[in-house]
Amino acid sequence: MTDSPFIIDQPEDMVFRLNRRTLADPEILTREQTEIFDKSWIYCGHESEVSKPGDFCTRDVCGRPVIFSRDSAGDVRVFLNACRHRAAMVCREPCGNTRRYNCFYHGWSYNQDGELVGVPGEDSYPPGFDKANFSLAEPPRVDSYRGFWFISFNPDIKDLKEYLAGATEYIDLVADQSPSGEMQVIQGTQEYDIRANWKLLVENSFDDYHLLTTHKTWLDYMKDSGVQVEPPKGQGLLLPSKGIGKGLGNGHAVIDNINFRGRPVARWISIYGEDAKEEIEDIRTELVERLGEKRAARVADTNRNLVVFPNLVINDGSSVTIRTFWPVAADHMKVTAWALGTKEESERARARRLDSFLTFYGPGGFATPDDVEALEAVQAGLATWREVEWSEMTRGLNKEGEQLNTDEEHLRAFWREWNALMTVDA
Amino acid sequence: MSAKDISRSDVEDFLYDEAALLDEWRLDEWLKLLTDDAIYQIPSTDAPDSDARNALFLIADDATRIKARVKRLNDTEAHAESPRSRTRRMIANVRITERDGDTLAVSANFSVYRYRRNSPLRHFVGRYEFRLRVTDKGLRIAERRVILDPTELGTLGAISFIL
Numbered sequence: 001m002t003d004s005p006f007i008i009d010q011p012e013d014m015v016f017r018l019n020r021r022t023l024a025d026p027e028i029l030t031r032e033q034t035e036i037f038d039k040s041w042i043y044c045g046h047e048s049e050v051s052k053p054g055d056f057c058t059r060d061v062c063g064r065p066v067i068f069s070r071d072s073a074g075d076v077r078v079f080l081n082a083c084r085h086r087a088a089m090v091c092r093e094p095c096g097n098t099r100r101y102n103c104f105y106h107g108w109s110y111n112q113d114g115e116l117v118g119v120p121g122e123d124s125y126p127p128g129f130d131k132a133n134f135s136l137a138e139p140p141r142v143d144s145y146r147g148f149w150f151i152s153f154n155p156d157i158k159d160l161k162e163y164l165a166g167a168t169e170y171i172d173l174v175a176d177q178s179p180s181g182e183m184q185v186i187q188g189t190q191e192y193d194i195r196a197n198w199k200l201l202v203e204n205s206f207d208d209y210h211l212l213t214t215h216k217t218w219l220d221y222m223k224d225s226g227v228q229v230e231p232p233k234g235q236g237l238l239l240p241s242k243g244i245g246k247g248l249g250n251g252h253a254v255i256d257n258i259n260f261r262g263r264p265v266a267r268w269i270s271i272y273g274e275d276a277k278e279e280i281e282d283i284r285t286e287l288v289e290r291l292g293e294k295r296a297a298r299v300a301d302t303n304r305n306l307v308v309f310p311n312l313v314i315n316d317g318s319s320v321t322i323r324t325f326w327p328v329a330a331d332h333m334k335v336t337a338w339a340l341g342t343k344e345e346s347e348r349a350r351a352r353r354l355d356s357f358l359t360f361y362g363p364g365g366f367a368t369p370d371d372v373e374a375l376e377a378v379q380a381g382l383a384t385w386r387e388v389e390w391s392e393m394t395r396g397l398n399k400e401g402e403q404l405n406t407d408e409e410h411l412r413a414f415w416r417e418w419n420a421l422m423t424v425d426a
Numbered sequence: 427m428s429a430k431d432i433s434r435s436d437v438e439d440f441l442y443d444e445a446a447l448l449d450e451w452r453l454d455e456w457l458k459l460l461t462d463d464a465i466y467q468i469p470s471t472d473a474p475d476s477d478a479r480n481a482l483f484l485i486a487d488d489a490t491r492i493k494a495r496v497k498r499l500n501d502t503e504a505h506a507e508s509p510r511s512r513t514r515r516m517i518a519n520v521r522i523t524e525r526d527g528d529t530l531a532v533s534a535n536f537s538v539y540r541y542r543r544n545s546p547l548r549h550f551v552g553r554y555e556f557r558l559r560v561t562d563k564g565l566r567i568a569e570r571r572v573i574l575d576p577t578e579l580g581t582l583g584a585i586s587f588i589l
Binding site for chain 2: 094186187188189190191192193194195213214216217218220221224225334338339347350351354355357358359362363364366368369370372373374376380
């Protein structure tokens, strides 16, 4: 590691600079694996993905294969997907329901609770061999908040709710959209790579400054569809409505915007069609009855992009997107995105939500491909990090009080936490 | 003319012409091959047989959205395709799987190569499921469903062109 700092953070002098090496140097990624990912709570899955005993989904979290599952007692469990005999994965299906996790290599098998229940030729093991000592291992910490399950490989980490800090308010605004508080991950997963550093997607996921130029064709599409996309005059806004950006503690941050782009729950725009008006009104009425006028307006009339440090994004906008991403190299990440809907919504409302998702998001959406292009263009440019060392990140620093979604206070909040973790032993 | 008058080679000629229009980025002409109620869909790779009304797709365009997609791709500010990809489509194993009145169900395998500056070759493999309608102007596409073989998009990245 060189002596040059990762960030220069001197708000009193209106200075905030980011060292570009943090986005390009493989040495940084190696350190991130132990200092960021292995020290944080990392999103693993949503409770609705494993609704019945024996349900499972296999995925990689923190570079480890895990089984996100529900055990025989109906509790969510996370197992490390490695046989206790020779470490082969005991489950190789992406999702399903099973009575047993069978390792096909030598035939060891485990029940839904991770207990070793079958060992072929068990009598050849010496005395003292006890199957009870060979249950599937579990991450040191597993916990959930309102249906979102996280794991941590840091046994000493603070409790999840304390870790989430101000992010809980924004997760509540998602869960409160459902009359029962239960949201559902919808079938169909978008899995795609971006040849860019993972932290660029953190920034991009809630950077509204790039919307006007990167997503000009999306704004044109919205305009063509009858949505008002011009910023109001004389208010210093770049976008049609006001939004703020802020840190939420522990590196989490959010943009919190007055909605102009429509919300399936529950703000109609012309793209949904005239025949959707009545149902969206009904959804709105249910919200008001359950939550009161003020809270209902908070849920329905604002949209929010939330970053839960380090690598979970919940975009609660024209749909609800859960997005997580994992670095495979300093300049390459794997992205996984799901759509989340309310458990109670009608078939028509579900279809409208999914359609709304695709207008902007995903590898075939009208906006995400241009984000991918932007991030890959940044990564290519970052090859000059030795010549041009610093990126300017001061938007909004001159303002007293609240900062806009097109400023950079929320980005700085992420980077300050990242820097604190990366320099703790330095 | 009805579906029973259409041979496999008629369908092959039509699909090859469509592929040429797309590879040559003649998207406004391509639009003319579609019916007024056409749909264009790509299911997510982990749910290839699902329905866009209750599963998240990669693309689920109705006719209005297809036109908007072409308008976007014709704009130099569709950055993911500016500069444009070079694509080359191979279409094979063309089968007429159903004939019903004026409509044909057609299945075909595809292998689409995508090249772009600063980007590695991206090779899309899968099958098309078409519904073709026999009209007085010739065959027209009522439904164009693209089913990808890869289990995840992975390094294929975004589907920023018309696949």
